[in-house]
């Protein structure tokens with residue numbers, strides 16, 4: 001079908017497409033190790049689920065205010081104060097149907113035709129589509145793995161012109177696990193502020209950080225630098241609540257009002273039971289922190305073991321060690337040949353030969369790489385590396 005101009009060039013999410021393919025292959029009886037997954041392989045903590053169930057039993061099943069129930073907005077604001085010392089007010093918080101909707105809302109409200117939005121590569125797969133839906137144009141900023149894919153103020157300055165209206169930063173990053181330091185964030189925020197550029201900071205993995213309890217945040221900076229900043233976060237990753245669909249944006253009040261107006265015409269409010277469930281997570285910080293810590297410790301152990309296994313079994317690959325999120329972005333172009341010419345071909349071949357599903361780096365803007373998810377049990381991760389190593393060494397031997 002030929003869709004309207006609005007959706008021309010918008011493709012479905014590559015990561016969700018791989019998830020669907022894995023389900024299909026399994027339904028056909030194939031044994032698949034799905035390392036494409038973008039969600040924690042942990043249950044939502046029981047106290048959070050129980051709060052959602054209780055809200056249904058108590059009859060809280062109607063529409064809620066568009067930007068979220070007041071208690072949840074207040075709990076999120078108070079979490080920001082506790083974590084970052086930022087004097088957040090609840091009216092800057094708009095709760096949405098996942099961080100993805102919060103990102104859509106922010107892009108649609110802030111950007112429009114003629115605007116350019118700077119986006120460091122590799123990027124989370126949905127940003128270019130969200131920018132395009134707002135009819136703005138993405139300006140891709142190249143980075144390099146030696147510098148953990150970070151962009152600097154010089155890079156930003158080089159790409160700046162009068163039509164640049166936005167910049168999206170994702171720290172910790174999906175797919176690379178890059179975590180910006182506070183000083184680096186501050187330099188970027190100062191540049192954006194000085195140049196009148198809106199900065200969208202996607203901090204959805206902020207609590208999944210290996211070197212600290214949480215990654216540095218834009219909210220750690222002075223209020224004066226936050227005037228043109230929208231922080232995106234949510235419950236999906238930290239509380240293992242992907243299916244509940246709770247995300248939020250935090251911004252200046254007038255921006256939050258615009259975002260809520262837009263949302264009022266699209267989805268109205270996030271699901272009420274999900275809001276009550278997330279409320280328990282934001283209010284009971286010590287229990288939430290306990291669950292997060294247990295999950296992050298396991299991700300970290302998996303990361304360390306995976307890096308060691310990959311070094312042995314895939315000697316020509318170059319994985320980048322992540323400091324946050326739960327993915328390993330790995331350079332594999334040393335294995336490319338006349339048939340395996342890009343990351344898509346590499347992943348299709350790998351799935352076909354070994355049953356291991358990975359996400360091609362092309363989905364994140366860098367075709368030399370693939371993304372491996374750590375959201376799978378250790379035994380599955382070990383088996384996946386073994387199979388990949390065997391298949392690749394056979395191929396290399398045949399080609400030699």
Ligand code: PLP
Nearest residue numbers: 038098099100124174234236247
């Ligand atoms: N931002 C990033 C960087 C992500 O990786 C994801 C999900 O994978 C999202 C936003 C969307 O999160 P949600 O599931 O809350 O919509």
